[in-house]
Amino acid sequence: MKLIPWIQAVVNGLLVGSLYSVIAIGLTIIFGVMRVINMAHGELIMLGMYAAYWVFTLFKLGQVAALLVSLPLFLALGAGIYGGMVNRVERRAGEMGTLLVTAGLSYLVANAAQLVWKADYRSLPAALTTRSWFVGGVSFNYSLMWAFLAALMLTAATYVFLIYTDAGRAIRATAQDREAAALMGVQIHRTNMMAFALGTALAGAAGVLLTPVFYVYPYVGRVFLIKAFVVVVLGGMGSVLGASLGGLLFGVVESVASLFISSGYRDAVGLVIFLLVLLFKPSGLFGRSRF
Amino acid sequence: MRIRLLRAACMAALLCVLFLNAWAAPPEAKGEPILIGTIQPMSGPYAAFGVKFYQAYNMAADEINAAGGIKGRPIQIVFEDSQDKMDLAQTATRKLVENPKIVALMGGRLSGAGLAIAQVAEREHIPYLVDHPSADVITKSGFHWTCRLNPASSFNSVPLQRFLKDYAKDIKTVAVLYENSVYGKGVTEPFKTWLGQNGYQIVVSELYPPLSLDYRDLLNKVKAQNPDLLFLAGNIPDSALIIRQSHELGLTPKMISGAGAGFSINEFIEQAGDAANTVFSTGPWSGNPKDPKVQAFAEKFYKRFGHYPKEHEAEGYAAVYVMADALRRAKSLSRSDIHDALVATDMQTTFGPVKFETFDGYTNQNNGLKNGQVVLSQWQNRRLYNVWPPDVSEAKPIYPGIYK
Numbered sequence: 106m107k108l109i110p111w112i113q114a115v116v117n118g119l120l121v122g123s124l125y126s127v128i129a130i131g132l133t134i135i136f137g138v139m140r141v142i143n144m145a146h147g148e149l150i151m152l153g154m155y156a157a158y159w160v161f162t163l164f165k166l167g168q169v170a171a172l173l174v175s176l177p178l179f180l181a182l183g184a185g186i187y188g189g190m191v192n193r194v195e196r197r198a199g200e201m202g203t204l205l206v207t208a209g210l211s212y213l214v215a216n217a218a219q220l221v222w223k224a225d226y227r228s229l230p231a232a233l234t235t236r237s238w239f240v241g242g243v244s245f246n247y248s249l250m251w252a253f254l255a256a257l258m259l260t261a262a263t264y265v266f267l268i269y270t271d272a273g274r275a276i277r278a279t280a281q282d283r284e285a286a287a288l289m290g291v292q293i294h295r296t297n298m299m300a301f302a303l304g305t306a307l308a309g310a311a312g313v314l315l316t317p318v319f320y321v322y323p324y325v326g327r328v329f330l331i332k333a334f335v336v337v338v339l340g341g342m343g344s345v346l347g348a349s350l351g352g353l354l355f356g357v358v359e360s361v362a363s364l365f366i367s368s369g370y371r372d373a374v375g376l377v378i379f380l381l382v383l384l385f386k387p388s389g390l391f392g393r394s395r396f
Numbered sequence: 397m398r399i400r401l402l403r404a405a406c407m408a409a410l411l412c413v414l415f416l417n418a419w420a421a422p423p424e425a426k427g428e429p430i431l432i433g434t435i436q437p438m439s440g441p442y443a444a445f446g447v448k449f450y451q452a453y454n455m456a457a458d459e460i461n462a463a464g465g466i467k468g469r470p471i472q473i474v475f476e477d478s479q480d481k482m483d484l485a486q487t488a489t490r491k492l493v494e495n496p497k498i499v500a501l502m503g504g505r506l507s508g509a510g511l512a513i514a515q516v517a518e519r520e521h522i523p524y525l526v527d528h529p530s531a532d533v534i535t536k537s538g539f540h541w542t543c544r545l546n547p548a549s550s551f552n553s554v555p556l557q558r559f560l561k562d563y564a565k566d567i568k569t570v571a572v573l574y575e576n577s578v579y580g581k582g583v584t585e586p587f588k589t590w591l592g593q594n595g596y597q598i599v600v601s602e603l604y605p606p607l608s609l610d611y612r613d614l615l616n617k618v619k620a621q622n623p624d625l626l627f628l629a630g631n632i633p634d635s636a637l638i639i640r641q642s643h644e645l646g647l648t649p650k651m652i653s654g655a656g657a658g659f660s661i662n663e664f665i666e667q668a669g670d671a672a673n674t675v676f677s678t679g680p681w682s683g684n685p686k687d688p689k690v691q692a693f694a695e696k697f698y699k700r701f702g703h704y705p706k707e708h709e710a711e712g713y714a715a716v717y718v719m720a721d722a723l724r725r726a727k728s729l730s731r732s733d734i735h736d737a738l739v740a741t742d743m744q745t746t747f748g749p750v751k752f753e754t755f756d757g758y759t760n761q762n763n764g765l766k767n768g769q770v771v772l773s774q775w776q777n778r779r780l781y782n783v784w785p786p787d788v789s790e791a792k793p794i795y796p797g798i799y800k
């Protein structure tokens with residue numbers, strides 16, 4: 106067996122996995138702080154992908170511009186979803202209510218997207234996305250490399266925010282113990298809103314980074330939501346560190362597995378991991394610690 | 397007072413519009429139209445294909461109607477959306493069949509949808525003219541009510557087989573990637589059998605689920621084996637994505653060939669761009685390029701829709717003429733009389749000769765192999781040219797292909 110295909114599989118896995126990490130961090134922060142499983146997370150990614158697509162198509166601007174434009178929009182969107190919907194439902198109907206309302210939101214957004222943008226598969230021009238850099242027979246796609254670096258920077262920025270800022274400390278405190286945090290003077294409502302906005306912005310940013318390497322269509326969010334669930338469970342629900350490492354690990358496992366099983370079973374591999382982790386190590390591979 | 401005035405003005409405007417409409421009615425449409433039902437993907441990921449048939453059918457129907465229609469009545473094509481899903485195709489077919497004014501069915505796009513329609517047609521006793529779904533099983537199931545104009549899937553790879561035998565003789569190893577569908581298997585499995593019988597070595601053979609987003613792992617596997625020929629059977633957008641990602645991974649076989657479908661339409665070159673240059677496609681032709689009638693059709697189509705017709709448009713356009721011919725010859729416009737007339741078809745179209753025959757296990761299948769209606773073509777400078785066999789070729793094949 107030659108070595109290069111295996112190295113290539115690991116490289117691809119790491120590059121794509123870094124994006125899974127960003128998606129999963131967003132999902133896991135929202136879960137950790139609020140105990141809300143955000144079923145609309147995939148659709149937020151989809152909106153991010155369309156944002157990048159339109160910023161390029163209409164203004165011929167690249168991903169940096171798309172990120173700068175979409176980050177504040179997604180922060181506001183996240184705060185809006187929390188304030189206008191999740192918070193209200195949570196007070197009246199608890200965790201089950203938020204699960205259902207975000208699931209409803211996901212259908213609404215996906216169908217609205219289909220209404221406005223049609224079911225067409227859209228992609229950025231090939232010239233932008235197929236360039237690669239070769240090292241000893243292993244290809245590094247430019248777009249994926251850039252997405253990888255941006256994903257690492259986003260992850261690092263999220264860490265710095267959570268560990269070193271007051272707002273970040275408030276988020277972590279709320280995740281550890283909501284009542285105790287409230288007693289210490291943390292404003293729970295504001296903290297929740299911040300966490301939801303942060304999670305949404307990460308989903309949107311992941312969408313922007315994914316655009317050059319994938320297709321954009323209204324239901325694309327589903328694909329990534331399932332992967333994000335697997336990663337979140339793999340890393341331990343609510344754990345940001347777990348989600349970052351879990352994303353990379355999952356990307357590599359997926360890509361190596363399809364090299365020696367069959368790529369037709371790639372999604373099955375992910376779901377089998379999901380079941381095994383839940384059965385034998387429900388707190389995730391990286392233990393209980395949050396953040 | 398003011399409101400009354402406004403109301404009167406509105407009424408007047410409405411009446412004007414109604415009258416204008418009456419005046420604008422098409423002059424040649426006399427009598428009640430004869431309705432032909434068709435099931436096409438008009439929305440969803442494959443809507444691009446539905447649009448092609450919409451254009452081709454309507455262009456042919458307009459020409460036929462302008463020339464006096466059928467027995468003095470115009471024909472009209474009634475579209476139902478299937479999104480190319482088998483279950484939706486069945487529902488759509490039932491809806492058409494339940495309308496007693498629909499005298500016959502045509503179309504379908506993916507083989508799965510075509511098979512579903514053929515099954516309903518068989519139960520409900522309505523003639524069905526297939527013009528694109530190619531899987532062998534559609535005309536190899538002994539269906540009485542189904543006729544097929546386009547080549548069966550086993551024929552599709554034959555031009556490629558001849559090219560390998562006569563021209564690209566240095567090809568020894570082959571990788572095949574095909575979508576897990578009635579179409580993917582229908583095209584690829586006969587080709588694999590032929591490869592096996594002729595001493596080629598199949599180094600990778602993988603099915604993938606349609607509309608997967610990431611083919612890098614699959615292509616990485618292909619790259620590890622470094623095959624001489626990469627054979628692909630898939631639809632847009634998968635076809636373009638596979639070519640882009642294979643370019644990205646630096647895959648350089650001597651030849652990459654698709655099998656019609658997602659590899660022979662303009663959307664492919666638009667989405668895959670220069671990465672698609674010199675990619676081959678084996679499958680139905682779009683009529684003999686040297687026939688002046690075909691050239692006239694192509695130019696007229698280009699003038700109306702802004703792109704040149706390929707296999708889909710050529711098949712759809714010819715199918716309406718075949719249907720019109722059967723309607724003209726039918727003793728009455730009952731479904732069974734139309735079926736009898738359709739089966740007896742023997743005519744020349746822009747797609748070449750059409751005659752429904754029973755041979756080699758096929759029933760009511762136009763023998764596209766005998767008629768030379770399958771070709772190997774190649775994308776050169778963003779256009780798809782026939783390159784093999786030589787008697788219908790428009791350009792010299794570029795072999796080995798340049799995939800760098």
